[in-house]
Amino acid sequence: MESALKDKYSIVGIGETDYTRGSGRSTRALAIEAIRNAVTDAGLKMQDIDGMLSYHGGDSVNSSTLAYDMGAQLNFYMDCSGGGSSTEALIGLAIGAIEAGMCETVAIFRSMNGYSQVRIGGTGSRASTPVSGPGLMTRPYGLASAVQSFAFSFTRHMMEYGVTSEDLARVKVAHSNHASNNPKALMKQRVTVDDVVNSRWIVRPCAHLLDCCLETDNATCIIVTSAERAKDLKQQPVYIRAVQGRGTKPGGDFHYQHGPISRVAGHYVGPRIFDLADLSHDDIDVTGCYDAFTYTVVLQFEAYGFCKEGEGKDYIKSGIVNLGDKRPNNTSGGHLCEAYTHGMNMVIENTRQLRGIVDDYCPDWQNGNHTYDYSEGGCRQVRNVNTTMNMGWASPATGSALILRR
Amino acid sequence: MTQEQEYGKMIPEPVPETAYFWEKVREHELWIQKCTDCDHVFHYPRFHCPKCTSSNLDWFQASGKGTLYTYMINHRPAPGFQDEAPYAIAVVQLEEGPRMMTNIVGIENTPENLVLDMALEVTFDDVLPDVTIPKWKPA
Numbered sequence: 001m002e003s004a005l006k007d008k009y010s011i012v013g014i015g016e017t018d019y020t021r022g023s024g025r026s027t028r029a030l031a032i033e034a035i036r037n038a039v040t041d042a043g044l045k046m047q048d049i050d051g052m053l054s055y056h057g058g059d060s061v062n063s064s065t066l067a068y069d070m071g072a073q074l075n076f077y078m079d080c081s082g083g084g085s086s087t088e089a090l091i092g093l094a095i096g097a098i099e100a101g102m103c104e105t106v107a108i109f110r111s112m113n114g115y116s117q118v119r120i121g122g123t124g125s126r127a128s129t130p131v132s133g134p135g136l137m138t139r140p141y142g143l144a145s146a147v148q149s150f151a152f153s154f155t156r157h158m159m160e161y162g163v164t165s166e167d168l169a170r171v172k173v174a175h176s177n178h179a180s181n182n183p184k185a186l187m188k189q190r191v192t193v194d195d196v197v198n199s200r201w202i203v204r205p206c207a208h209l210l211d212c213c214l215e216t217d218n219a220t221c222i223i224v225t226s227a228e229r230a231k232d233l234k235q236q237p238v239y240i241r242a243v244q245g246r247g248t249k250p251g252g253d254f255h256y257q258h259g260p261i262s263r264v265a266g267h268y269v270g271p272r273i274f275d276l277a278d279l280s281h282d283d284i285d286v287t288g289c290y291d292a293f294t295y296t297v298v299l300q301f302e303a304y305g306f307c308k309e310g311e312g313k314d315y316i317k318s319g320i321v322n323l324g325d326k327r328p329n330n331t332s333g334g335h336l337c338e339a340y341t342h343g344m345n346m347v348i349e350n351t352r353q354l355r356g357i358v359d360d361y362c363p364d365w366q367n368g369n370h371t372y373d374y375s376e377g378g379c380r381q382v383r384n385v386n387t388t389m390n391m392g393w394a395s396p397a398t399g400s401a402l403i404l405r406r
Numbered sequence: 407m408t409q410e411q412e413y414g415k416m417i418p419e420p421v422p423e424t425a426y427f428w429e430k431v432r433e434h435e436l437w438i439q440k441c442t443d444c445d446h447v448f449h450y451p452r453f454h455c456p457k458c459t460s461s462n463l464d465w466f467q468a469s470g471k472g473t474l475y476t477y478m479i480n481h482r483p484a485p486g487f488q489d490e491a492p493y494a495i496a497v498v499q500l501e502e503g504p505r506m507m508t509n510i511v512g513i514e515n516t517p518e519n520l521v522l523d524m525a526l527e528v529t530f531d532d533v534l535p536d537v538t539i540p541k542w543k544p545a
Contacts, residue, residue: 135416136418136419136420136421136424136450137424137449137450137506137507138495138507139416139484140415140416140417140418140539141495141507141508141509141539142415142480142483142484142486142487142490142493142495142509143480143484143495143507144482144484144485145482147482148478148480148482148495151478152476152477152478152497153476155476155477155478155522156475156476156522159522200481201479201481201492202481202482203478203479203480203481203482204478204479204481204492204517205478205479205517206478251456256475256476256497256505256507257448257449257504257505261475261476261497
């Protein structure tokens, strides 16, 4: 069913810190910088923020703490436990909070010292720790991190559809080409298929080192308000056409128990987001597909119906995802090359694409003048972007989607 | 150094839902649950049926036969697994319907050896005097 709220809310501000490996700062300090940048971008003052939403994995900082630093009086805030796919979902919740009359302008943030403090799956529990709960059935077998637990879905997919490491490497190659035109990207170096398949194994047969995202210290922020209010602000408004999620597979806790294992949450989220937006795949000009690992991209393009099941590898190989082609993906370089932000940088990038002022190496990008020369160290603005889509991923079992328009 | 420290890996600490499972594993038997209202067979253990939420559940002994549903070979070992990396963590499709996670023993853990849908059977690894972990090997 078409959403009654489509295009009634906008992203009016975006901001991030530098992407580093060693911020030397607290998540509190990082968050304030990202929020300040987003507020400035929107042409607002810190005190104009009266709603806040954040997500965390036991790291980060509370909204109420930040409100002190911002000199803000909040009418609404929630700090949610959650990882990937939370960005999209919290944009939906921000709309709900404003629609309910609880507040007017919401800052959504994620702050993480993802390299220097809490490394997801990398810090691990100490040895011989007793383990209970659902982990009881996984941890004694040596399962520790996301790249491992997600891989069950993809090994079977690889075997059933004949996907190779080279197929996966092409995802990294595309995103690295995009990152080479992004001054903010942590990894700007363009890589080849050989570079990827010759890097060391992390999880066989699904991921070499270069198939994995970049642990990063950073904070990111997106500001949402009504389209009506957006008209008076500094930037060209970007309209929230539809948002859906976080949705799950049936029985999402141990995703491998249910249905074809390579069927991920996007299979259920996809039809709903297109219905809500009253749009189809052909309307989407740019995608942002959660690339924790190269294989998550392949699984999601299939799940959301951009190609048929088993044809994700061919979708990538066709080149459609490259800058200059029909529907570029992760034009900032995404998690694989720009930075790992738990999803928000890909929504920020699509917002920039829709404004037409992507911060690339074009001399006059600030005024929206782009060369559209996508060679290394050049442009990454896509021509005539009207509609973008984000596909967020928490795990094979959980995902969210977001469609934005100019 | 205690035996647990020497073992070095995470140790299952049964909770009320799973205590019976681990008790039977100690006896080298694999028991799983079935809903007596809707006949749904499931694993891991719970106090309610994940299909119809009924609390009317029975335990029964599984055949210990299954097939290799999927796997991945871990080159970044969890604590205690350093000496075994690269090692496979696998999902077994039980004959009775549910799937369970495991390690594969009895063969070198390589993609060549780990053929999807190959027949497996359960085996029991007494890792400590009071801790047994079910694992699977080629049938």
